[in-house]
Amino acid sequence: MTIVASPTPPTALIDRLVGIVGPAHCLFREGELFAYECDGLTLAPRTPLAVVLPATTEEVARIVRACRDFDRSFVPRGAGTGLSGGAHATEDSVLIECSRMNRVLEIDPGNRLAVVQPGVVNAELSQAVAHLGLFYAPDPSSQQACTIGGNIAENSGGPHTLKYGTTTNHILALEMVLPDGRIERFGNRVGEGPGFDWVGAIVGSEGTLGIVTEACVRLTPIPEGVETLLAIFDDVVAACRAVGRVIRSGVVPAAMEIVDRRTIEAVEASVYAAGLPKSAGAVLIVELDGNPVCLDGEIRLIHEACRREGCQAIERARNDEERTRFWRARKGAFGAMGRLAPDLYVHDAVVPRVHLPAILEKICEICDRYRLKLANVFHAGDGNLHPNICFDKRDPDELERVMKAGAEILEACVAVGGVISGEHGIGVEKRDYMHLVFDDSDLECMTRLRQTFNPDAACNPGKMIPTPRFCVEANPRARGYDAVPIG
Amino acid sequence: MTESPASTGLHPDPVEIPGAVVERIFEPTRPEEVGRIVREAANKGDGLLVFGGRTRLHQANPAREIRFGLCLRGLSGIDEFEPEEGVLHVAAGTRIREVREAVHAEGWALPLDPPGPSSTVGGTIASAAVGPRAQSFGRVADAILGLDLVGGDGVASRCGGRVVKNVTGYDLAKLYCGSFGTLGIVTGAWLRLHPKSAVRRVFVTQPGPGLVEFDRHRRWAGLASVSALVWREDPEAGSRQVTIELAGSEEGVRHDHAWLSDRAELVEVEPDEMDRIRDERAAKGPGPLALRVRVLGTECGAMVQRLLDSGLAVSVDPGPGTIHARGRLAHPEALLAIRESARESGGLAVFERLPDTWRRELDVFGLESGHAALHASLKARFDPGGILNPGRFEAGGDRDGV
Numbered sequence: 001m002t003i004v005a006s007p008t009p010p011t012a013l014i015d016r017l018v019g020i021v022g023p024a025h026c027l028f029r030e031g032e033l034f035a036y037e038c039d040g041l042t043l044a045p046r047t048p049l050a051v052v053l054p055a056t057t058e059e060v061a062r063i064v065r066a067c068r069d070f071d072r073s074f075v076p077r078g079a080g081t082g083l084s085g086g087a088h089a090t091e092d093s094v095l096i097e098c099s100r101m102n103r104v105l106e107i108d109p110g111n112r113l114a115v116v117q118p119g120v121v122n123a124e125l126s127q128a129v130a131h132l133g134l135f136y137a138p139d140p141s142s143q144q145a146c147t148i149g150g151n152i153a154e155n156s157g158g159p160h161t162l163k164y165g166t167t168t169n170h171i172l173a174l175e176m177v178l179p180d181g182r183i184e185r186f187g188n189r190v191g192e193g194p195g196f197d198w199v200g201a202i203v204g205s206e207g208t209l210g211i212v213t214e215a216c217v218r219l220t221p222i223p224e225g226v227e228t229l230l231a232i233f234d235d236v237v238a239a240c241r242a243v244g245r246v247i248r249s250g251v252v253p254a255a256m257e258i259v260d261r262r263t264i265e266a267v268e269a270s271v272y273a274a275g276l277p278k279s280a281g282a283v284l285i286v287e288l289d290g291n292p293v294c295l296d297g298e299i300r301l302i303h304e305a306c307r308r309e310g311c312q313a314i315e316r317a318r319n320d321e322e323r324t325r326f327w328r329a330r331k332g333a334f335g336a337m338g339r340l341a342p343d344l345y346v347h348d349a350v351v352p353r354v355h356l357p358a359i360l361e362k363i364c365e366i367c368d369r370y371r372l373k374l375a376n377v378f379h380a381g382d383g384n385l386h387p388n389i390c391f392d393k394r395d396p397d398e399l400e401r402v403m404k405a406g407a408e409i410l411e412a413c414v415a416v417g418g419v420i421s422g423e424h425g426i427g428v429e430k431r432d433y434m435h436l437v438f439d440d441s442d443l444e445c446m447t448r449l450r451q452t453f454n455p456d457a458a459c460n461p462g463k464m465i466p467t468p469r470f471c472v473e474a475n476p477r478a479r480g481y482d483a484v485p486i487g
Numbered sequence: 488m489t490e491s492p493a494s495t496g497l498h499p500d501p502v503e504i505p506g507a508v509v510e511r512i513f514e515p516t517r518p519e520e521v522g523r524i525v526r527e528a529a530n531k532g533d534g535l536l537v538f539g540g541r542t543r544l545h546q547a548n549p550a551r552e553i554r555f556g557l558c559l560r561g562l563s564g565i566d567e568f569e570p571e572e573g574v575l576h577v578a579a580g581t582r583i584r585e586v587r588e589a590v591h592a593e594g595w596a597l598p599l600d601p602p603g604p605s606s607t608v609g610g611t612i613a614s615a616a617v618g619p620r621a622q623s624f625g626r627v628a629d630a631i632l633g634l635d636l637v638g639g640d641g642v643a644s645r646c647g648g649r650v651v652k653n654v655t656g657y658d659l660a661k662l663y664c665g666s667f668g669t670l671g672i673v674t675g676a677w678l679r680l681h682p683k684s685a686v687r688r689v690f691v692t693q694p695g696p697g698l699v700e701f702d703r704h705r706r707w708a709g710l711a712s713v714s715a716l717v718w719r720e721d722p723e724a725g726s727r728q729v730t731i732e733l734a735g736s737e738e739g740v741r742h743d744h745a746w747l748s749d750r751a752e753l754v755e756v757e758p759d760e761m762d763r764i765r766d767e768r769a770a771k772g773p774g775p776l777a778l779r780v781r782v783l784g785t786e787c788g789a790m791v792q793r794l795l796d797s798g799l800a801v802s803v804d805p806g807p808g809t810i811h812a813r814g815r816l817a818h819p820e821a822l823l824a825i826r827e828s829a830r831e832s833g834g835l836a837v838f839e840r841l842p843d844t845w846r847r848e849l850d851v852f853g854l855e856s857g858h859a860a861l862h863a864s865l866k867a868r869f870d871p872g873g874i875l876n877p878g879r880f881e882a883g884g885d886r887d888g889v
Binding site for chain 2: 118194297353421437442445
């Protein structure tokens with residue numbers, strides 16, 4: 001793989017950017033940019049022209065206007081934890097990194113809302129309001145590092161979206177610098193502005209409509225009671241069937257997560273060991289929360305659903321320590337998988353939950369056929385799969401097999417009514433697979449929205465929507481100018 | 488224009504809307520026919536009034552240059568229902584009531600609760616209309632997984648999907664929802680269902696007057712089993728009542744009922760009482776005015792008091808901070824002052840019914856002038872001929888949006 005070096009940056013643009021944010025917050029020298037060549041998708045690194053770290057909305061607007069004056073595109077970035085390349089820059093673009101805009105500006109406990117800057121770390125927001133009995137519900141696995149701005153761009157989810165929804169359900173109003181440098185506010189504190197639902201359209205737009213500089217977010221009361229169950233199954237298919245039974249029972253757990261045998265093996269051999277039995281083919285973690293008087297009845301229904309699918313055993317966490325141990329199997333999975341291979345391709349697709357058992361078997365078959373190591377840890381309650389393919393990107397043949405298997409997995413998910421991303425976004429990673437889900441007229445409508453805000457695609461170019469060339473070719477394997485390279 | 492039974496003559500049931508009476512109405516029965524009708528209208532520049540159950544036709548700005556009506560009631564029925572999955576696909580003209588009954592039979596609840604017994608799925612999505620159960624159901628957009636549409640150019644498209652979690656592309660459904668059919672015509676929708684509650688019980692209680700009493704009851708809306716809580720007060724009739732619907736598991740409802748009983752004298756009423764209160768909001772009168780005000784929860788009591796002091800009757804959902812007010816005001820300026828006050832309280836005011844003479848002076852929605860260019864640009868891209876409900880979701884030059 002080749003990392004394309006940044007060309008010599010134009011001095012006049014750099015001078016102007018330095019004039020806006022100061023020399024300490026404008027990076028443009030070789031070596032300074034290394035950390036910004038990609039986000040969590042490490043397959044297509046590219047070094048940006050410069051990285052600027054603004055501290056205020058006004059600075060963001062001035063940076064955008066400077067980029068426009070010098071005819072340069074610009075790319076917003078939060079903590080860089082995204083997994084679809086949504087924050088990948090190109091060699092001639094400026095990366096606008098929002099981590100310095102990290103203040104919680106206001107907390108209104110009476111109305112359960114907070115106003116935050118985009119660089120506030122997800123978990124830190126929950127910590128900041130915990131003493132008020134509140135939390136910020138979206139909890140992506142990277143919540144210790146990822147920022148609210150990035151969450152808004154990707155409409156991030158997490159294990160507890162089954163009950164609490166994704167980021168879009170928790171954003172009331174936004175301030176955004178438009179791609180022409182104007183500052184606009186959308187929505188209001190009740191979450192219903194007059195006119196079009198601009199906030200709803202901006203959340204999940206992957207930074208292609210502008211740069212969010214402030215957000216009014218909804219806070220949620222910390223539930224009075226929480227119960228966590230760990231059910232052990234012989235195989236992952238039985239665990240999936242149990243999920244279907246739970247859904248049919250009418251219980252809405254806060255989370256339902258499945259960890260498969262290979263992941264369990266990796267976790268148990270790592271510092272995240274949760275004490276799971278070696279015989280476990282899969283574990284299902286179910287978390288229930290709400291009014292404590294209701295939870296016993298719900299636990300009975302979960303037991304019934306799991307027993308009917310032949311689970312080996314069900315444990316109920318007796319205290320927070322045990323709850324943490326149960327979740328360790330899930331939350332430590334990605335770290336533990338580092339033991340299996342140098343690289344990990346974390347896929348993200350969603351299927352109707354009734355198809356989970358069959359699609360899991362299909363994914364295993366695909367990976368076996370391509371001789372790849374597969375580990376599954378996923379949000380079963382939402383039907384949101386995360387097949388994790390372990391590989392070594394230094395092996396071009398293996399990398400090619402990874403990409404081919406990934407494409408087949410997406411095709412298989414779409415074939416049963418699924419989609420190609422549940423929470424990681426499209427970015428550059430899946431842009432050219434959008435045809436699997438949408439036809440040209442569907443994509444044309446998306447293009448119309450983008451053009452309304454970002455007519456010349458100067459803001460985060462090359463993301464989400466395939467170029468017209470591919471619309472014509474309708475070839476899901478066709479790859480764009482800045483696509484993920486194979487080999 | 489495409490031949491259609493209703494297009495050859497005047498419709499027996501013409502539609503009267505602010506700004507127009509529409510007598511020539513198309514009634515397609517398939518989405519492809521919708522596309523054909525829209526394409527022909529676009530070619531000729533004929534404005535179309537798109538509607539379903541006619542419940543919210545009065546809730547928009549005056550129409551401009553509307554030539555034909557396009558009634559979607561003919562697109563009816565549940566095409567796919569997956570009880571194992573809790574999702575369904577339904578045609579836009581299907582009555583909400585029909586869908587509700589169909590899913591109830593399989594142990595599910597439709598989380599759409601718009602006022603009006605004739606409300607259709609498409610009309611509910613177009614107007615984003617919610618009812619008293621919004622505090623437990625959420626917004627209309629929250630129930631939408633995917634939409635089938637016909638654009639202003641007559642081209643069919645889809646957005647979203649049928650799965651319960653999805654970030655594949657822009658969330659266009661959010662834009663279409665509540666856009667009053669001005670960006671595209673919804674012909675079908677994938678909706679997510681909620682589990683049906685095992686128990687539903689409704690109680691009424693008589694609260695005392697004043698802000699402290701209002702806020703006390705407002706906090707009850709936060710109980711886990713309270714699916715809806717409505718405070719109704721009419722200064723003219725001197726009446727005041729709180730209606731509380733409890734729904735959920737037997738244990739949960741019993742627990743919250745006991746808690747409430749310790750704090751108020753509850754009288755149990757028919758379990759469909761909340762439906763009656765909801766539908767009452769879609770009916771005409773009393774008085775020529777109806778407005779919907781949303782404010783922050785902590786500001787709700789003060790706004791209610793202000794509306795009562797103006798002589799308006801209120802039906803309030805304190806949970807989400809939604810106030811429905813009806814009656815009579817002396818001047819349109821009084822409405823604008825209410826809107827300004829709602830904005831200062833973090834919310835908005837929509838004038839759902841107005842005397843005709845006031846309509847020309849007031850913007851029903853209070854569209855924000857700061858977004859006018861974006862609004863116009865988006866509309867022009869999705870409906871280049873400007874034929875979908877022209878005028879109805881835009882602030883005209885002669886109206887004052889404050």
